[in-house]
Amino acid sequence: MPDFLRYAGQFIFFVGVAAFIGYFSSQPAYQQMPDGMAQIKMSFAHGGARKIDCRKLTSTEIAKLPANERRPNNCTRERIPVLVQLTLDGELLYDDLLEATGLSKDGPSRTYRKLIVPAGPHTITARLRDTKREIGFDYEATHQVVLRRFQNLAVDFKADTGGFSFR
Amino acid sequence: MMIARHVLRSGFDLIEALLGKLFPPSWNPMLNLGALGFYFYWIITVSGIYIYIFFDTGVHNAYSSIEYMTHDQWYLAGIMRSLHRYASDALIVVMMLHFVREFARDRYRGVRWFSWVTGTPIMVLVFVAGISGYWLVWDRLAQYVAIVSTEWLDLLPIFGEPIARNFLSPDALESRFFTLMIFMHIAIPLIALAILWMHLQRVTKPKINPPRGLALSVFAALIGLSLVHPALSQAPADLAVVPGRVGLDWFYLPLFPLFETLPGSLTWGMTACLLLIMIAMPWLPPLKRARPAAVDLANCNGCARCYNDCPYNAIAMVARSDGTAFEREPIVNPAYCVSCGLCAGSCPTSMPFRRLSDLSPGIDMPDHTMAQLRDQVEAVASGLTGPARIMVFGCDSGPALAKVRSSTVGTIPLTCIGQLPPAFIDYVISRDLADGVMLTGCRENSCNARFGIEWTNQRLARSRDPHLRNRVSRERVRTAWVGPSGTSALQVALSAFADELQNAPAMASSVPLAELSPASREPVDA
Numbered sequence: 001m002p003d004f005l006r007y008a009g010q011f012i013f014f015v016g017v018a019a020f021i022g023y024f025s026s027q028p029a030y031q032q033m034p035d036g037m038a039q040i041k042m043s044f045a046h047g048g049a050r051k052i053d054c055r056k057l058t059s060t061e062i063a064k065l066p067a068n069e070r071r072p073n074n075c076t077r078e079r080i081p082v083l084v085q086l087t088l089d090g091e092l093l094y095d096d097l098l099e100a101t102g103l104s105k106d107g108p109s110r111t112y113r114k115l116i117v118p119a120g121p122h123t124i125t126a127r128l129r130d131t132k133r134e135i136g137f138d139y140e141a142t143h144q145v146v147l148r149r150f151q152n153l154a155v156d157f158k159a160d161t162g163g164f165s166f167r
Numbered sequence: 168m169m170i171a172r173h174v175l176r177s178g179f180d181l182i183e184a185l186l187g188k189l190f191p192p193s194w195n196p197m198l199n200l201g202a203l204g205f206y207f208y209w210i211i212t213v214s215g216i217y218i219y220i221f222f223d224t225g226v227h228n229a230y231s232s233i234e235y236m237t238h239d240q241w242y243l244a245g246i247m248r249s250l251h252r253y254a255s256d257a258l259i260v261v262m263m264l265h266f267v268r269e270f271a272r273d274r275y276r277g278v279r280w281f282s283w284v285t286g287t288p289i290m291v292l293v294f295v296a297g298i299s300g301y302w303l304v305w306d307r308l309a310q311y312v313a314i315v316s317t318e319w320l321d322l323l324p325i326f327g328e329p330i331a332r333n334f335l336s337p338d339a340l341e342s343r344f345f346t347l348m349i350f351m352h353i354a355i356p357l358i359a360l361a362i363l364w365m366h367l368q369r370v371t372k373p374k375i376n377p378p379r380g381l382a383l384s385v386f387a388a389l390i391g392l393s394l395v396h397p398a399l400s401q402a403p404a405d406l407a408v409v410p411g412r413v414g415l416d417w418f419y420l421p422l423f424p425l426f427e428t429l430p431g432s433l434t435w436g437m438t439a440c441l442l443l444i445m446i447a448m449p450w451l452p453p454l455k456r457a458r459p460a461a462v463d464l465a466n467c468n469g470c471a472r473c474y475n476d477c478p479y480n481a482i483a484m485v486a487r488s489d490g491t492a493f494e495r496e497p498i499v500n501p502a503y504c505v506s507c508g509l510c511a512g513s514c515p516t517s518m519p520f521r522r523l524s525d526l527s528p529g530i531d532m533p534d535h536t537m538a539q540l541r542d543q544v545e546a547v548a549s550g551l552t553g554p555a556r557i558m559v560f561g562c563d564s565g566p567a568l569a570k571v572r573s574s575t576v577g578t579i580p581l582t583c584i585g586q587l588p589p590a591f592i593d594y595v596i597s598r599d600l601a602d603g604v605m606l607t608g609c610r611e612n613s614c615n616a617r618f619g620i621e622w623t624n625q626r627l628a629r630s631r632d633p634h635l636r637n638r639v640s641r642e643r644v645r646t647a648w649v650g651p652s653g654t655s656a657l658q659v660a661l662s663a664f665a666d667e668l669q670n671a672p673a674m675a676s677s678v679p680l681a682e683l684s685p686a687s688r689e690p691v692d693a
Binding site: 032150 | 186188189190196252253256257260311318321327328329331332335336338339384385387388389391392395396398399406407408409410411412413414415416417418423424427
């Protein structure tokens with residue numbers, strides 16, 4: 001092959017490789033979520049009540065304990081699961097019984113859930129039960145929102161700050 | 168597995184042949200994949216150091232600092248950023264090609280398992296380093312990558328708090344977490360480099376730099392790409408919004424859409440299975456290889472040529488143990504020896520002229536000894552007729568020798584062409600076993616045993632010991648480095664060679680073997 005053809009071939013090769021790398025480094029674009037949809041992301045870590053209530057120790061029992069282990073209550077470690085629900089315009093969107101984490105089930109119950117919903121005005125209600133009650137919920141919050149296209153609405157829960165937050 | 172290897176090998180051979188028409192053998196990009204990988208690594212390192220100077224490591228200013236580099240200082244920092252991106256993408260391309268090519272050429276089983284197994288974590292680390300780099304831009308793509316990768320990691324039951332909670336809402340992310348990502352982005356490539364060092368431990372003279380001309384051409388291509396199509400950020404990250412539509416880097420992130428949509432147990436299971444299969448591949452099934460080289464101290468003077476020529480660090484020179492006056496002796500490490508035979512080809516005692524004593528060189532291949540090779544040569548030669556008899560020595564990884572065999576062309580298969588001591592060429596011609604010798608095998612710069620062609624060329628050029636004797640006319644020796652798909656090219660070369668041999672003057676020193684008594688068959692120096 002004549003030299004000039006070889007050099008031209010080399011040039012075309014390098015241009016082709018550069019074009020290949022340049023294109024696939026950012027194209028084709030990936031549509032992560034369909035148009036017209038939004039996302040509600042519910043996530044929290046919260047410990048339910050203890051499975052067996054703490055028992056108050058008598059003064060005699062406290063006195064029998066080593067000095068560095070004296071405490072007013074005797075508690076078991078295991079916690080009950082946390083019930084959580086999320087409704088969208090009255091329809092149940094998410095309903096889960098979250099087991100306590102940890103080998104002894106003494107850690108917080110955790111969730112991280114993404115829910116894809118249509119954009120637009122919605123009424124969102126979040127409920128949580130963390131005690132041994134049979135019916136009803138310990139926390140409940142309702143939020144009116146107009147979800148924009150591709151909006152991400154975070155639903156968090158912190159008992160210290162009064163329960164659910166929508167942001 | 169064999170079918171997959173065969174198909175891939177044919178494909179690679181075709182591409183290498185096509186590129187071989189454009190590039191000289193030393194420049195062929197397909198034959199420099201490992202060296203190009205190193206080269207891209209250094210481009211990434213230098214460009215990364217430069218852009219780190221201007222990079223703000225806080226999550227709130229990272230994006231604006233990169234925008235400054237891209238737009239305000241486009242002429243240097245912007246180009247460096249683009250080089251960083253595109254060299255990283257090119258690294259993935261050459262790394263994956265290198266991986267598939269070694270598989271296709273069956274260079275991962277047997278004693279080569281070590282390079283294969285150490286290569287697997289390097290690939291994983293390169294991907295992780297690239298993915299962590301995308302976080303740092305903190306644009307919509309970074310947001311997508313960060314959320315999908317942390318959600319995927321959270322599927323493992325090893326983290327207390329889900330890491331993805333860091334990206335729950337705009338107020339959730341802290342610069343401290345971002346700093347951790349920067350540390351990872353620097354530390355992971357350094358760990359990969361350390362494993363790369365291990366990856367090369369079982370090869371001698373590893374080629375870690377591409378030829379200068381190829382390096383300059385590749386660099387020019389990257390610079391040109393950086394100017395024409397600079398790497399740009401997407402819209403700034405906003406955790407209150409789902410990225411929606413993102414421009415993915417398909418070299419690093421092709422699996423992310425799957426991670427996001429398929430069940431976690433499936434994606435983790437597939438990933439774990441893939442990694443396990445990759446690591447186990449050298450034993451699926453194990454390679455049935457010839458026995459390793461064996462040293463015969465009675466015929467070894469410790470010249471160290473075998474040590475110098477071994478491509479796989481399988482030979483060490485140690486203090487002499489047999490009480491003779493020589494200082495050193497070679498020892499073969501069977502765990503490193505690929506049985507290529509280059510050591511036997513380099514041994515000056517691999518001398519077919521020997522008749523008074525056994526043809527037992529200082530180092531030899533037990534499954535294909537020099538004595539057997541001489542017998543084979545004589546047997547094949549006895550069947551050759553015609554005015555231009557040609558003896559073809561070819562390696563197992565080269566063209567199909569059976570297809571060129573005829574009444575005038577005899578063929579001798581070898582593990583590697585470097586296994587052939589030049590004295591055999593002298594023997595064939597000076598003993599009138601054939602009129603010419605053709606050496607063939609892999610494509611140049613693509614030897615399956617790394618140095619077989621290079622050492623052979625140097626031995627023929629009389630610049631490497633043991634070299635071809637001066638009395639052998641180079642007109643009677645030809646090479647055709649055509650690769651496994653080059654059978655037709657070999658036939659053409661043989662035909663042209665036969666024509667030349669018919670017109671060549673007779674060799675003055677040629678003495679037919681049959682006319683010599685056994686006692687007088689020792690060579691006479693030219």
